Amino acid sequence: MSNPVIEAPPTAPAVTWQEGEVLARRAAARNKRKRLALLVAGWVVLLLIWQVAAYYLPFGTLPNPLEVGAEMWEIIASGALVSDFMASVLKTFAGFGVAVLVGAPVGYLMGRHNYWKAFFHDGVTVAGTIPALTYAVLSLIIFGLSNLGPVLAVALVSTPYVAINVAEGIRGVDQQLVKMSQAFGRSQQQIRREVYLPTIVPYMFAAVRMSFAVAWKVEALTEVFGGTNGVGFQIRNEYQLFNITGVIAWMALFIVFMLIIERLVLRKLEAKVLAWRPEERVRT
Amino acid sequence: MAVLTVNDLCKTFGAGTARANRVLDHITFDVRGQTFVSIVGPSGCGKSTLLNIISGVETHTSGEISVTSDAGKPARLGYVFQDPRLLPWRSVRRNMLYVQDADDEVTRRRVDTYLDMVGLGKHGDFFPGQLSGGMQQRVGIARAFAVEPDLLIMDEPFSHLDAITARGLRAQLQDIWAQSKKTVVFVTHDVVEAVELSDRIIVLQPGGRIFEDITIDLPRPRRQSDPAVATLQAEVLARLENMKAMTPQVAAAG
Structure with missing residues (x-):
């Protein structure tokens, strides 16, 4: 041989x-x-x-598309776009921040321990099933005319999404990698940072994607009823003036804005953070 | 100096119960520094249990076991698993640095040296998903050597690879070992592989006893094509066949 x-x-x-x-x-x-x-x-x-x-x-x-287009341009030119959209964006992000602060620990516990899963499971499921409109109304009753209403509504809508996805992510952690880390004497903190966190990140993106669309709608809806600024507030204003062109123009801007955030910001960020995944490398 | 000392080691699962199951039965051996020792035996002979006890994952029932380092520091262990077990979200280099205690210039240079040794010096910035299975396992081997362990434990590291790749990796492992002279405990069920790599083979038999302790005195580097290697492989295999015939049918033990 x-x-x-x-x-x-x-x-x-x-x-x-x-x-x-x-x-x-x-x-x-x-x-x-x-x-x-x-x-x-x-x-x-x-x-x-x-x-x-x-x-x-x-x-x-x-109104026909051209009229709406002209109205949209007026809104953009007047500067109302920036101030009111910023108001809505900030409220949405604040609400989502609250959702992460509450939902992530709950999801972590649900994913790590079966006891906690039993404790939270029904609550989270019920919270995720309640119609978003209910949250909007509830927030208005609690906070009345203020900026906190929309924030609370967004937080309430998004929290179950975050919790469920984080729990799913924790359950998806590769125990072989955990054992490897322990064999090489890595600390609990290192294991959380290097094994658990990166496993959860894709699930967090899924949570953001899923809850963002709903969160935006609820945010705008809450503003329609009880906002003092923001996109929903402007839509109600135009409605009260019977300016249908204005209502549709704001709505259209709202759609454009959502598309920009979802397509450009979220997806680019996701592609960057998840560059290690083969499918991400091919897609971008 | 002995790096690993195992003295009269027993392990019984469910000790004291009606279903007590002894998997390691008065095992005694030691491994001197800078030697490559293989532990072979059929499945159910207690190989993995022994490995788990050495690495501290499992406790033993009686007897003594110790891993010593020179200079009295706590002994450092390195592992190569059956599968690569790399973090898919970290580059090859970051994977290697992850198991290091420091992240300084010296450590980085050492990591790169071992990456070079397994022929992946140019792949440090790649993600594991961009490498083939064999290349990933080479990273796993480099990672274990790079922590400069007092004792390097390899648990059937080539069993999930195809024959050709495994053969290439065995040759590479010999080269790295020759350069670094780490103390290695290599677990395998493949006698042929054990003969090619080891200074010494400890054969466990079902029931968890040492059947034989064979010293392999062949010049290195050994290549499979070498007739002396092939002859010895056949001889050891024959002795194991013999063991099978001699061993009474023992209830399969984990």
Whole structure:
């Protein structure tokens, strides 16, 4: 048996992973172009339907896209956009911050210990099932006309999402990695930081994604009823003036803003933080 | 000087109960520094239990066991597991630094040296997911050597790899070992592998006794193609066949 294998490094596959990654990235770029074209087509169709509907409906019920566009531009130019959107954004983030502060520890306990899971499980499930509108009304009753109402509403809506996802993340922790860390004498704190936390991060993103859409709606809704500033407050203002164009313009800006946050901010951040995952490397 | 001393070690699961199960039965051996010792035996002979007791994960029922370091410091252990067990969210280099106690210039240089030794000097910034299974296991080996352990415990590190990759890694392990001369306890069920790598093979038999303690006196580096290696492998295998025939049917023990 004359065998030269020892001198050679382990055999390389026909396509190295670098080449494979280049191919995958090219395919992803092709798909991206296709998706982009369909996205634009979707918007065009939507605007056309709107235009046709505005034309046939009685005058004054539905302004056409151009009128709304002009109104949107006015709002942007007047500076109201920045101040009111900032107000809404800050309230949403504050509420979400509260949700993380409360929901993350609850989720941690639920994921780590079965006793705590039994303790919290029904409460969290019920809290997640209650309609968001209920939270909005409840917050208004508690805080009346103030900025705290929307914050509380957002916190109440988001907390169950955060708790459930963190619990799921903790259960997903690879115990083999924990044992490895202990074998090498790592401290509890190191294990939490290097094993537990990175495992939870993708689940946290999922929590943000899921709760953000709902949280925004509740935030705006609470402002409609009892806000002193913000997007919802402006929508109510326009409504009271019977300015339908204004209502739709604010609504449209709201949608645009949500899309920007979800598509650009959250997704970019996620891609950056989760760069270690193979699927993230191909997608970006 | 003996790095690992095992004296009259017994381990009984469920001691004192009707279902008491003795898995290690009066084991005595010691491992001198800078030697490569393999522990082989069929599944159920108590290999993993012995390993767990050495690493302190499990307690023993009676007897003594000690791991000593020179200079009286607490003994440092290094591990290579069956699978790589790397943190997927940390680069290869950060994975190696994670198990180090310091993060200074000296440590970084040592980490890079061992990465070079396993042929992954250029892959320090890669994530584990970007490497093949064999490369990941090489990182696992480099990680264990890089902590400069008094005792390096390897638990069937090649059993999950394909034959060709495993063969390449065995050759590489020999090279690193020759350069670093760490004390290694290598657990495997593969006698052929044990003969190629070890200075000494401790054969456990079902029931948890030492069946044989074989010294392998072959020049290094050993290559599988070497007829002397092949002859010895066949001989040890034959002795193990013999053990199987001699051992009474003992209830399988964990």
